[in-house]
Amino acid sequence: MSLAASADIEKKPWHRLDKLGVLVAIIGLAGLALPFALFRANRIVPGEGIGIVGSLDDGWSILLIAAIGAALATALVRFRPIVKLAAGFLALAVLAFAIGAAASHLTPADNNYARVAPGAGFWLLLLAFSLMVTDALTRLRLRPVWRVALLAIVLGAIGLILWSGLWSNLSLLKEYASRAPAFWQEARTHLVLAFGSVTIATLAGIPLGILCYRVKPLRAAVLNTLNIVQTIPSIALFGLLIAPLAWVAANIPGASNIGISGIGIAPALIALFAYSLLPIVSNTVVGLLGVNGQVVDAARGMGMTDRQRLLNIELPLALPVILTGIRIVLVQNIGLATIAALIGGGGFGVFVFQGIGQTAMDLVLLGAVPTVGLAFAAAVILDAIVEQISIKGRGA
Amino acid sequence: MKIGLLIRLAVFLVLVALLIQPDLFQGFFALFARPTQPAIYNQGNLLDITISHLTIVAIAIALSTVVAVGLAILVTRPFGAEFLPVSRTIANVGQTFPPVAVLALAVPILGFGTAPTLIALFLYGLLPIFENTLTGLTTLPPNVIEAARGVGMTGRQRLMRVELPLALPVILAGIRLSTVIALATATIGSTVAARTLGEVIIAGLQSGNTAFVLQGGLIVGILAVLIYDALAGLERWLTARTGQKQAAAN
Incomplete structure (x- = not known):
């Protein structure tokens, strides 16, 4: 037929x-x-x-x-x-x-x-x-x-x-023209928030993932805790960090000098970091668990130490899955960083919320369009990297 | 397993008590407010706001489910097969749109209030459900489909009696993901005057009252964990059921 x-x-x-x-x-x-x-x-x-x-x-x-x-x-x-x-x-x-x-x-x-x-x-x-x-x-x-x-x-x-x-002569660019310095200032803040939080989360999340992979009893506890963090609404998490950070800034000498304060970039960065941990840790664990047992046995047979096996065999093989986790988190944080504006953390969200307040659609777009563009570009580039590494991995 | 259930029941009862008799928790929340500030949200009834929050999420997710499952069925039928690759890409690209942007862009078209929040939650809920339904329908064991064809089932019968029931746990996992995202995202709806628990959090942010922020955040967080667990339990039950049926058929 x-x-x-x-x-x-x-x-x-x-x-x-x-x-x-x-x-x-x-x-x-x-x-x-x-x-x-x-x-x-x-x-x-x-x-x-x-x-x-x-x-x-x-x-x-x-x-x-x-x-x-x-x-x-x-x-x-x-x-x-x-x-x-x-x-x-x-x-x-x-x-x-x-x-x-x-x-x-x-x-x-x-x-x-x-x-x-x-x-x-x-x-x-x-x-x-x-x-x-x-x-x-x-x-x-x-x-x-x-x-x-x-x-x-x-x-x-x-x-x-x-x-x-x-x-x-388009309205969007007229909005931009009247606030170009502010736009670039917020763009920098947005990039610091999104990329900074993902970088810190990667540095902390991969070792934590390796630990969870090696120490089985720890795995469920860590992943469940991180799961619960994910359910806290972002504006609440931002808000809840204000008070403890204000206390730290006021009571620990030197803290305010390095930029820690109740409102602004610090609580936003910490909240975004907290949201990023789950996908990175869980993907590291899943990636390492997915490594073929025979390959690990062969490496052990060749007399590789634990550390050599981890660095030369297991982590490289798990890399595509770990990178997928980082991709999810980066795209998510570029979007979430807009909410930082609600607690004075800056970023493109400043224009979005100002625009909502003034019912000025163009101002909303001035914040939303670069955010979407940034997230889209990050997704395309990281997807390409993940695929390239997977192809190489299969070829070798 | 049993202990887990007891803990969840206790958490649920605490939540109900907090919603019906918030004054019982006066002492606890007063720890987070300055002495001059009210410890319990006083600009509305917490129970009413929670019900409104849940209603908005339920309507949005119900709509997303109907549309997303419908679309996924369409693109996996021979008639819609040409749309399959592009719909996958769209689902992927769609996820790069931040919820705040979707919400903000819906305001000029729909005005302030519940409508833009509903639309944003609906659109954002579509993608996980669509992707999961697609995965569920395209990764069915081929011999099961062949068997259904072999016993003379029509396309519609195969879909309703074999494919959808087998894909149901995966579809439900998508609905669970969408629901948890929507529960948290709905709080942002309060920035455009929707009646959700975000109202409590934002009131706290504006007056520097951590007790309000904590109340709003706690209620949403507990709701999300309980609903997540309930749906996960339903999935396990369904998987076990279809698994048993398969075993019996073998």
Whole structure:
């Protein structure tokens, strides 16, 4: 039956139809129908949606609609993944240019209060073509190195667009322009919080994991305790650390000099560290338990000491699993670090919560977009490293 | 095992007492508040807030379960097979979105209150359940499926009587993960005016009252541990049940 079905593919024209492409086309057409850009007289008032035709000069808007139409048509037909990838990326580039041009076109000259933001239509088109690109990439099964290279190219392109000033009239970048020093200050804090906590957790978690692996009675106790830590809501854990740290800062000489205080970065860093321990410790234990017993026996037979076995055999073999734990924690902490803003710890969360307070969507985005971008990039890079190491491990 | 059950029962009773008669714990929480500050949350009834918190989480997770299991079934059928690889990637990428960002971005569309929290918890709950259902449905022993096909079951019968029951423990593990995440994440919903236990914690943060922070945090933590254990117990029971059935069939 399946043989007959595959023979039919060549004959019936609708079998050339890509099912995922149908979904992409539906989302894309909805995107074309909804407002492409949002115009607001100032940053707080509700916006007025404007379609593609109103957002650009007539000639350009026809060209844009034609380009989107062509890309959606490509999505509908079963082409090779590489063709779809190229069409998808091309469409995304066109969208990136168009939204910048629309912002410049819609902003009245010499008006600093007017705001132009991407509308629902833009976001749906972005979703449609991202879906197309994601599907093509999944099917291409790129090697880890190429995935990271592609990420670098995309980030480079976004950097180039930002530098060229093409997006300068977009509301998000106007928010940025009015608080650029604060943005970079919070970006530094965010990176210190996320990467600092993961680094400390790795330095503490791997030895703890090795200990739990070697000393079996300890294992359940440590893992259960860390499990319970995970259930404490992050804002509560941040809050509960304020009082003890304030006490330490006030009563232990020298503590406040090295930056320990009740509010600010110290409780946030400790809370993020506490959340990071479980995945790292448990993955270290699971990784070490998964090492083939015969390999360990062989190493023992060769006269390796405990320490040599651990460093030369067991840890290298467990590395992919341990790294997976670190990847989970890093992505999670980049997101959780936003909550540090609630206790004065800084980070991109400052903009998110300020934005919620002022109901200023652009300010929320100024905090949320870099956070999501950072988490996404960290996930892609660490996934690639894990896969690369696993391939090498299998090859050896 | 028995001792564990007794401890959990005791913890549950303490939690109930704290919610119904918080004044009983006045002395304990007063240790964490300054003398001039109230020791027990006084801007609302703890029991009401807890029920509201649990209701929001329950609705969100019920919705996530229906949608995520439905989608996972769709992409594992021949009709939706083309969507399988891309849906895996989306589930992976989706997990990189921090809950705070999802919550904050839902506010401009839905306004302040319960709705954005519900949507954020729903979206965030989808991914673990979807991934686990996918794992459960794609790693079934092939000979069991062959046997079901061999006795003449239709696709729908195989799904309802064989595949879903066998995958149920794994699906439930996903629901458990989503529920625990949602219980903690719901507290952040209070920053957008949803009625959850985050209200108590944030009131404590704003007035520098550690007793409030501790109360809110303790209630959420205990709820999470108890619900986690209950769902884990249910999973073990289900696994044992399907295991027994398999043994009997052999």
